Amino acid sequence: MESLLQVLRAAGETTRLRLLATLGESELSVSEITHVLRQSQPRVSRHLKLLTDAGLITRFREGSWVFYRLETRGPYGELAHKLLELLPADDPVVMRDRERLADVRAERAQQAAEYFKANAAEWSEVRALYVPEQQVEEAVTSMMEAERVPVLIDLGTGTAQMLELLSGIAETAIGYDISHDMLNVARANLERKGLTHCHVRYGDILLLPEPAGSADVVVIHQVLHFLDDPRAAVVEAARLLKPGGRLLIVDFAPHEVESLRESHAHRRLGFPRTEMADFVSDAGLDMSAVRDLPPGQGDSAQLTVSIWLAAKPHDAQRNRSHLNQKQADVQKESV
Structure with missing residues (x-):
């Protein structure tokens, strides 16, 4: 009382x-x-x-x-x-x-618009290399289905594209990003759409302040190819998930567009299915589905977008045993 x-x-x-x-x-x-x-x-x-x-x-x-x-x-x-x-x-x-x-909102929107205008050409250049974004979004929504969940977390939220897209399936949606400018853009976008249950936060996606088991869905959209250690991001995403929670990853399949390294800071030129399967398995998750969106014939696009959906087992003991076995394997290899 x-x-x-x-x-x-x-x-x-x-x-x-x-x-x-x-x-x-x-x-x-x-x-x-x-x-x-x-x-x-x-x-x-x-x-x-x-x-x-x-x-x-x-x-x-x-x-x-x-x-x-x-x-x-x-x-x-x-x-x-x-x-x-x-x-x-x-x-x-x-x-x-x-x-x-x-x-206050108008001033914030103006600042976001100026930043977006200054970087729009660079983003458009990358987007021209794969299928239209609408096709990617349609594939994402079809794989996620319409089941409503209490908490969704988007790692590396950028402009809050995934928060907007999946806002209808989450009671609360939180996006994390390490760029202050991108967070300004994201806030302006969410406020313009009236998505008051969606929030963005500053944070390193490899070390988030959220407690373990706090999310029903975690999304990593077009982020892993920027990271030195993409496996660590998948492990952190798995830590956030509740038993039965789902992880959605959107990134590129392996490609040879080397210019993306120098012009757009891509550290990885896509991920093969076997490697992503290892990431997911090492994090104690089960792969549920994989879908590829290749560029159309005669299209100027060169990149295939891959979408991976994984789930955290309900059996926590099996999950711990799996992780212990992986750690033991790593120790044997190091010896």
């Missing part, structure tokens, strides 16, 4: 209720919040700490910046959303805050 009373006391104040309403619509930095609420940074920070300690909002760091958002998981996250449902949408204070929030 005392815990619940603490949470209710944290929410039961004008500025903090305004904060909940604002953060329910967008994740914001402290400077952006001060613009919306028209209050000093020290005062805003005090209110944010109370709400964070109460579990009604979540705080996360992105480089030198700190962002806040309404909590989406846990009992107090549910309570926060219930409180906002009771808040009149036509309240004059809330409406003024919403107008200033629109200014």
Whole structure:
């Protein structure tokens, strides 16, 4: 009872209720919040700490910046959303805050558009090398099916393309990326589509802050070919999955377009099925399906897009035994 009373006391104040309403619509930095609420940074920070300690909002760091958002998981996250449902949408204070929030979003969208425009030619050059993106997306959605899941995590989310595509199957979707510029683009894209249950975070996809077994679906879309150690990314994805969870990987099949190394920082020129099968097996997952999307005949494209779907076994003991055996094999080879 005392815990619940603490949470209710944290929410039961004008500025903090305004904060909940604002953060329910967008994740914001402290400077952006001060613009919306028209209050000093020290005062805003005090209110944010109370709400964070109460579990009604979540705080996360992105480089030198700190962002806040309404909590989406846990009992107090549910309570926060219930409180906002009771808040009149036509309240004059809330409406003024919403107008200033629109200014913040517009500025963010402008910054994202400038970055996207500066890099659009480079992205288009790579996309011209394989089948139209729509075909890739259709294949992804057909393999994932329409079963709704509580949590989806996208590793190396980029512009949040996969979050947008798969937003309909997840109650909460979180994308991680190590590029601040890409995160700005992703946030602008998600806000433009009104996908308030989709969030992006700054983070190294090889060492994420998410606890083990926190995700029902993990996606790695066109990321592995940039990495020094793609196997480690698959292992980290497997760590995030609950028993029965699924891992979706989209990348290139083996190719010989050497220019991608120098012009676009591709460290790997695709992945053969056998190698990806080893990655998945080493991570304690079972391969469920593989699909290739080769370029059409007479097409200028040169790359085949491969899609791998794997699942984490429900039998945790079998999974541990499998990993122990792999570790023993590695030790024998090293000896």
